[in-house]
Amino acid sequence: MASSLCSQAQAAVVSPCPPDWEAQICELKSVVEVLKKEHLTEIDMSAFLDETIRLGVRTLPYANFRNAQEQQEQIKKDQRTRNGTPGIGIIFDTLPDGLHIVDVVPDGPAAQAGIRTGDTVVAMNGNSLIGVDNVEISKYANGEVGAPLKITLLRGVSKQRLELTLVRAIIKLRPAVAKIIDGNVLYTRLANFPEPTIGDYINVIQVERKKRLPIKAVILDLRLNGGGALNAAIGITALFTGRNKTAMVTLQRDDKTQHRITTNWPDYELPVMQDQDPLASLQADDWWRSVPLIVLIDGQSASAAEATAAALKDLGRAKLLGTPSYGKGMAQTGVGIRDDTYLVWTNARNFRPNGCPMEGYGVIPDWIVPPRKDADIEGILLNHREVDIPRPAFADIASPDPFANVRKERQRLRDQRDLSNLDKTGSVPLPQKEFTSNKDWQLKQALNALAGKAVQTVSVNPRFMPPRPVCIKLDE
Template identity: 25%
Template sequence: MERKGYWKGFAGGTVFLAALFMIITLSGSAPKATGSNLNLYPVFGKMEKIQALIDEHFYFEEDAENEEYYIYQGMIGGLGDQYSYYMDANEYAAYQRKMNGNYCGMGATVTQDPDTLETSVVSVEPNGPAEKAGVQEGDVFLEMDGNDVTQMELGDLIETYGIGPEGSVLSLKVWRPSENHEYDFEIVREPIVTQTVFHQMLEEQTGYIQVTSFQTETAEQFKQAVDDLLGQGAEQIVYDLRGNLGGSLNSAVDMLDYLLPDGLLVYTADKNGVKQSVYEGKDGHEVNLPAVILVDENSASAAEVFSSAMRDYERALLVGTKTFGKGIVQETFPVGDGSVVRLTTTAYFTKNGYPIQGHGLEPDITVEMDPLRDPDAPLSPEEDAQLQAAMEMLSQNG
């Protein structure tokens, strides 16, 4: 569900906690503050007062569900950690689909105006269900399966109508502003697999693999790309992790396991320095070719784990600019009704014990991109200064 108006929601949503406060008052028990933990007694008391003010003075109608949502968001937001947050059931379902990279839907990316709740199509997947049916960029949703969706919040719309069993049919009515005309479509839902790995052969027997993010499907896509390039005669590889903000650590470890000899890849430790998880390669498979990894300031998290492990095993050098420096791990904990909180619980360290968090990785060769170029403009291999530097490094060390 799309949300807006943080402070309105946080203040107005006190019905739930005010009631909880009354229960605590009557029962004489409440969570006790220990150490630096939050003392809930004054919190509940103040929220009860705020709710009374809202009941008496607030002009607009309250949205209790929205307000309750922002109470939870506010509590996690108060931790000051941008990587810890609360997700309701719809948001968590969308998060799981993103990480899995595989679901059945209509193959369209949509956006919603937060004020009017108008939902429109941003793009359609090439040869996907929506495109096959005739849906175009800019189309505005009016009805789905005969029901008005013009005031339906985006999360509910996607969960109710956007996702469904393979082969199921979605009846869709849209308004096309460019033609000032309404259209009806029948969309047959299909598996939508997010492609996160792209590869090709470059000159001089050099394979090139770009990984845009680490999702559940990424590891298998990556292995197929490596095998395909080897089959085409690749004798050296450039791995491009620029702009890769990370994702699934398990996926990155699986990919490293495929490339590196068996042994320690990365480990995590909690705030007391106690090791929590140790990730090791153990499949007996490796690909020992000269390699360079392209990185930049937006290479983060799992991308940094992948890069550091390859360099620790002396299987790759890094070219580009210093990486982001996100070396902390989040875990997801259910809190009822399908909602979850995602909390930072540990930090990870490279095979050699280097802490990535707050430090990042310095490249072996620093190469800046032209600051005046349009970052969204297509860039050929010949125009890519960082890729050309990687090719030069491989030719010198080959």
């Protein structure tokens, strides 16, 4: 008996793991060895392990793992994005029930086939898009010019089901548009923040300025803008504020070390600029830093878009109008690892120039104005935001789920509204194609503000508003 106990104790001490390995890595190794020998069929172990890593990494916020082939495809995709991408010409939000179309590129295959803003794509080439993330969607959507893509979509309240086959064409999106409205107000819009954003935005504005019309104010529309290159956001901030300003502060792993990002070159440098500061020639042109500026935001203004809005507000350069932004407030980075694979992970929290976080909170506008005069503001504020995404407990052992109670209360409010059978059409965001139309109530109120007229805001029950952030003191 004593001998048996001694043997068990010795067995417990011995470990097959190297001392710097997590025990679960050894468990995975043991599982692999059993499957290689005993599984009914021979397993493609490389693909199996890729998927094991991918599924684990995907549980972390905005993280993903790409094997060597996927990384090469991503590089090619990034190149195509700069030069034009084969596609059908839709701009969408990825939600649990499919791809919600928020805009259709004029003259693209989707527009020619009659696809509309508000349609929901639920399948591509027979592959369901319900509950699928963007990585999986790209596998189904990507294809060469001339290749057909069969899509299944639902339309309207009746969920009419339509099957369409489109032929991919080159889609080259320009993020910036500008036009004179209301006599002498320059309306500008950024649909997203790709690398060429700063140069494109300057170019479209300069075209309008060369018409020699007296521009008395600028409106920057960041509604439905899901973000993109963070440096592009810093550059747009620098364009309107000038040098030597703090555009953002990031906190990394220890939540103590602050990294200040300024409006000085090269803090907004991007590869597309080829080491040339696009703002250098504008430093003598005071118009950019003095023209009255209003920024429009909504619940889908995220990442680089809400960072731009927050910086312009905090630096006293612009007033914000619309509804609270999405609240992403995190930055990602990536690095190549073994065997040409690539890992993307969240490496920093983004703080506003006033020291307040954006993650889960978003940016609150100076004037809260719904997209339509008769819009259901409570329903709009309950639309999907960063705060609604649950985090696995292991993603942050120090603070497992800081927004758990907020998320629970938001779902309770949604359930309560569902039981009341409220008409949800009033909580639909203003479609991109209606921007600057007579239906654009937010734009109308921005014009009122610029003209010194009363802005028709709405009062909101605090239960529907984002939680109040805990701000930090910034280092001198």
